[in-house]
Amino acid sequence: MIDSNWRRLPTGYFTHQLVELPNPLENAPESPERIEAIETRLMAGGVDDILRRVDCGPAPRETVLLAHDADYLADLERASAGDAEALKRFSEPDTKVGPDTFRCAMASAGAVVRAVDELFTRTVKNAFCAVRPPGHHAWRNRASGFCYLNNVAIGALYARARYKLERIAVLDFDVHHGDGTESILAGLPQFRFFSLFQWPLFPFTRMEPTPENVVATPLAAGAEGHVLSDVVEHIWLPALEAYKPQLVLLSAGFDAHVEEHMAQLKAAEIDYARMTRRLVRAAGELCEGRLVSVLEGGYAVRSLARSVLTHIQGLVRND
Template identity: 35%
Template structure:
């Protein structure tokens, strides 16, 4: 297994903001302390090029994001999403890691890759930054993979507590991508919450929902559809903010739920994707819970 990360992902920073560098530090520290990094090939992420970003995001949007970055201080590109003078590089590293992961699994070098990067990406729409996200990392991975003649269908599974509006915005009219999203109902971002079709599978959860209920619904509403879809590549938007200790939502999963879903998805990848599976970090804002969940997720991937 391989893991991509980069210390410059920590240079995207706004004091007091929940999407902070300590998130990445907490994950990497836990993976180190657990001994798992001894069994993982850790490599530095590389920046995605503007030309490759433009496969998904319009060039004028990319230029607008780059132009918005301040030389010093902070700016907001939407009410929740900030930039400082390290933000563009961090976001391009996060997207770049996903492309490197695709290259690795398609050339046969690796079967499973985890991208420990930030900022997250799944709220970034085709031409809009929002929800702490500048570029849509998982969408870049899916689009890039589909340009390979061996990949005809990609499945994206997003279990972040917030709906992946950006990923849906980008792929809603592309049946070669299936998006399965579980999320707290009637909650941020309040976009595409009711948008469903045969390849956009929403699983809204009421506040207070626990992992046992979620597991039953995943078995009933996702796994059969994923089996029938027969993806050639499986991608995970790994948000850990549905944990009971997370301050930004009211779902009550525990870390064992993330080990469970990872194993279910590994089973599908083994059966349909030649075991190819890529996961990238999304949300998770209580540092201890984030580290616990990431540990269980990565342990299952190994």
């Protein structure tokens, strides 16, 4: 008999208190207002009280080191403490390091690790991690594009190590290519990385040829929103069905939205609803619903908040 009791569990909302701290770069689009807008919208949508809300602490250092080099992590910590030599490693404006950067990044990774644990101890059926800073541009040894630690890669590598998984799918529908995630997971046989992204666009980095365990779908500027859900339906889902993942991690960036100024795709809430519904259904059929969605980009705070509400409603639903 198929055990479907997991469907009665709540969706988890994993966050941390440091999301309220400002970006070290003044007037950065990656700001505390993003999470604030999401929370306000969840409350207005009546969704917040049916979620299991968990305020998370930092990821254990040894877990972060599954995805990052020790000297890089040490430099991030030293740079946050003001060490001039270490700060040279973070010289780009969009990876500026301030006094709180290290602990904010560790808390974001911690939320994803906690979400993975709660999925496997079955206190939640699936999860959304409302975290900042985001992570998918962070490489093993390099920060990039508002990202310092690769939250989703840390979660994936942790799940592999802790729960001995052999097939983990990492999906990325942020409008920017998840170059950090690709670079960390490329060539590792226990992972498959699926990403769609506007191309060419920041970070202008892709591995050529595409690694065997990577499915990359570049989209031209101006693509309509349904193109994203078409990729999910016609490329990701058949590949997932063949792959049979034991866990799905999702880099959920909402900056392909038509109201975003950083990119030129034309997605709307309905497209995020469609993609979410299909992925939740696939996770339900393939791996007892085990899906951890991790916030990446999305900078137009009003459309971000509406899109995340739609996305979480899709995680909550069971059909």
